[in-house]
Amino acid sequence: MMISLYQENCPLCSEPSEYEQCDRKKRQLFYCKKCKQLLITDRAKRELVGKNIRHQSLSDLSGSLTSNEILHISFEERELKCVVEDYTFWR
Numbered sequence: 001m002m003i004s005l006y007q008e009n010c011p012l013c014s015e016p017s018e019y020e021q022c023d024r025k026k027r028q029l030f031y032c033k034k035c036k037q038l039l040i041t042d043r044a045k046r047e048l049v050g051k052n053i054r055h056q057s058l059s060d061l062s063g064s065l066t067s068n069e070i071l072h073i074s075f076e077e078r079e080l081k082c083v084v085e086d087y088t089f090w091r
């Protein structure tokens with residue numbers, strides 16, 4: 001299967017990065033040099049990007065994970081929810 005990569009600044013550290021659209025609901029899988037890979041829902045991204053600040057602690061957390069892990073960021077009940085999940089589940 002052909003995977004399309006799109007250019008966009010990372011929602012956590014604002015550095016240029018790439019993402020692919022994830023088929024499971026409305027999520028994007030980002031690849032960032034600093035934050036490695038991270039999974040974020042459309043809703044959570046709007047919440048993070050709209051604030052126009054760097055999300056250093058989330059960036060550090062995501063960047064510290066192993067290649068088998070991924071930070072999954074969603075927005076539920078008016079709060080950002082960040083869970084470390086098995087990367088292979090999302091591939």
Ligand SMILES: [Zn+2]
Binds near residue numbers: 017034
């Ligand atoms: Zn980043």
